[in-house]
Amino acid sequence: MxxxxxxxxxxxxxxxxxxxxxxxxxxxxxxxxxxxxxxxxxxxxxxxxxxxxxxxxxxxxxxxxxxxxxxxxxxxxxxxxxxxxxxxxxxxxxxxxxxxxxxxxxxxxxxxxxxxxxxxxxxxxxxxxxxxxxxxxxxxxxxxxxxxxxxxxxxxxxxxxxxxxxxxxxxxxxxxxxxxxxxxxxxxxxxxxxxxxxxxxxxxxxxxxxxxxxxxxxxxxxPLVLKSDGTKFGKTAGGAVWLDGSKTSPYKFYQFWFNTDDRDVIKFLHYFTFLTLDEIKELEDKVITEPEKREAQRTLARSVTTLVHGEAAMNRAEEISHSLFNGELKNLTPSEIADSFSDVPSTTIEDGELTMVDVLTQAGAAKSKREAREYLNNNAITVNDVRFNDLETKIADLERLGDKYFVIRRGKKNYYLVEYKG
The missing domain is CATH 3.40.50.620 (HUPs)
Structure with missing residues (x-):
């Protein structure tokens, strides 16, 4: 051709x-x-x-x-x-x-x-x-x-x-x-x-x-690259998506492409990858028949991340993604935890005498200590991937990720990052 x-x-x-x-x-x-x-x-x-x-x-x-x-x-x-x-x-x-x-x-x-x-x-x-x-x-x-x-x-x-x-x-x-x-x-x-x-x-x-x-x-x-919803391509809530890994980490870069809308992914595969047209057509068929597998998005993310950051960085981005979504936060380094959760509400705590009831209110995961107790008693809280319902243990005595972080999840989708500097 x-x-x-x-x-x-x-x-x-x-x-x-x-x-x-x-x-x-x-x-x-x-x-x-x-x-x-x-x-x-x-x-x-x-x-x-x-x-x-x-x-x-x-x-x-x-x-x-x-x-x-x-x-x-x-x-x-x-x-x-x-x-x-x-x-x-x-x-x-x-x-x-x-x-x-x-x-x-x-x-x-x-x-x-x-x-x-x-x-x-x-x-x-x-x-x-x-x-x-x-x-x-x-x-x-x-x-x-x-x-x-x-x-x-x-x-x-x-x-x-x-x-x-x-x-x-x-x-x-x-x-x-x-x-x-x-x-x-x-x-x-x-x-x-x-x-x-x-x-x-x-x-x-x-x-x-x-x-x-x-x-x-x-x-x-x-052509000007626009997303199907009419918004400008390349802009996120955090600003531009940079090619410099120190400004936009390979993990976040990978996630940007992986989160591409079904309506845009085939166009982006044509634009930003070197897959053949036949290979892209196969992925287009899978978007229609098996959209839940997001194979087109994964291929797009893998291809572009490898082009920009190299295969090793792409593989690590996938490993981070796997750890985050499969309850394996312990496999992440402190910097990877900070980067992965940089977009969620976060707080720093220095008082090791605080209990998780206090931490939930300070982190914004609960509006009051009463509500925090309810969440804990109802098993609605996980801390570092582990279901947590202890009302009394002080945070200084709890195991931390990378000796400094607590990743708190309330329900299925509400995340909060707490850095302990005690």
Missing amino acids: DIIHELESRGLIYQTTDKDELKKRLDQGMLTLYTGFDPTADSLHIGHLLPILTLRRFQLAGHQPIALVGGGTGMIGDPSGRTSERSLNTPEVVQGYSDKLKGQLERFLDFDREGNPAVMANNYDWLSKITFIEFLRDIGKHFSVNYMLAKDSVSARLEQGISYTEFSYMIMQSYDFKKLNETLNCEMQMGGSDQWGNITAGTELIRRTSGDEEKKVFGLTL
């Missing part, structure tokens, strides 16, 4: 500048393409996964991907998809972010692949060297204000207001495409659907400045 057919089969093409010409060009041999990643944080998040994995698909199909870190544009801020201006970071902060993003991108692209190795670039290398006068005379003159105002990334911000700084972002990104075309023979820019205006501005700049009327470069955008 050729790469365009594969992308279409997976629903990964939203727009192209000239699909027929692009197909012809791809048939002629290796094409070099790029996607940019602005360092606006010290980690990429799962909103970046779709373009990263699509670059990987192109590389596996024999083409050459360029991962462009926006060390220069990251100091300006892309207005696309935003209702307000970004805060500007210092050069030192942006450089630190850029270095971390490079390390993350190396997990997905093969920079030593024979024949079509991936290339890493940073637009700070050329944007920091061009003078303001050169930029206006040689680049800015090719963009009319009317042309720029018509682009969605700009027009959507006119009512709220847009600074000249962000207004110029389109020109800077266009210049990136031009430089990569001149230095690395890059013929295509790829990005999210919100990048269409910036991408087509780049193709137009190359056409105007190349001096070759027959020169062709291309743009391709990927």
